[in-house]
Amino acid sequence: MKKEMSFDKRGQMTMFIVIAILIISGIALLIFFNKGTPLIGSHQEINKKEFLESCVEEEVKNTLEIIGLQGGYFSESKIMTKPFSSGSTYGQKNIAVLCYNKNYFDPCINQDPMLIQHLNDEIKLGISKTVKDCFDALTLSLENQGFEVQAKYNGFDVQLLPEKLKLDIKGEITISQTGSTTKEKDFEILFRTRLYDIAIVAQNIINQEASTCSFDHSGFMLYFKEFSIDKIRTSDSFDIFAVKSKDSYEIFNFALRGCVIPPGV
Structure with missing residues (x-):
């Protein structure tokens, strides 16, 4: 009889140990899968950085494409442009003339020596409204989840870098519920793009x-095989260049006019 009771106690102890292990494992899995998305009260807080990245991504992509096709300008160019049709895919675009001289024989003069900084400014112009709208949408989404939200938007900066674009959204969001409070400030988001690299080629x-x-350009492409460069001479002696990244398929078009030999010479 004592032997049977001993076996029963051992069986109960084994069962308790198994249950304890299952509970601990469940807690560990819960912590693992919720890493980066803290729980406040009874609601799971959304990942703010991922929300913002997803929200602005399409507008960033469209803006970079427009800027590349038009020679570095998102809207109206501040320098001379040259109408050019790149085919049925994009239609006719007004391409910025980045180097120009109206005279014969003389080399062209660089019209945009601070090209990379100028590209940053144009990107910022192109996505400004969307970034603000996405920050507001994030605030509203948190409020709809039942959180008390205090948000302050302080603008943003962009910086083109090799193989990427860095977007720094400046602002802070404080959320509260059932006595718990979390605060996050500033959000850095990276997007893959080769615009910086092809602009350096330009x-x-x-x-x-x-x-x-x-x-x-043929010799250049022998050494830098990740780029392709096409050149077209127009009837009025402008050269249209199209620099393309072979891995991302991004294009940067621009025009120039210089060292033109007059007709009959």
Whole structure:
């Protein structure tokens, strides 16, 4: 009889241990899957950075494409443009003339020597409204989840870098519920793009055309195989360049006019 009771106690103890292990494992899994999305009260808080990234991503992509196709300008160019049709895919675009000289024989003069900084400004112009709208949408989404929200939007900055675009959204969001409070400030989001890299190629072309009246794009592509460069000469002696990233398929178009030989010479 004592032996049977001993076995019963051991069986109960084993069962308690198994149950305890299952409970601990469940808690560990819950913590793992909710990493980065803290729980406040009875609601799971959304990941603010992921929300903002998803919200602005399409507008960032569209803005980068427009800027690339038009030679670095999102809306109206502040310098001379050249109408050019790149085919049925994009239709006719007004492409910025980034290097220009109206005279014969003389090399072109760089019209946009601070091209990368200018691209940052144009990107900011293109996505400004969307970034603010997405920040407001994040605030509303949190309120709809039952949180008490205090939000302050302080604008944003963008910076083109090799192989990426950095978007810094400046602001802070404080959320409260059932006595618990969390606060997050500023959100850095990275988007993959080769616009910086192809703009650097465009700068190299412009610098060589401005100094030597010639750019060997075939030779360049032998060393930098990740890019393709197309060049078209128009009837009025403008050169239209299209620099393309082979891995991302992004394009940067621009025009120039320089070192033109007059007809009959």
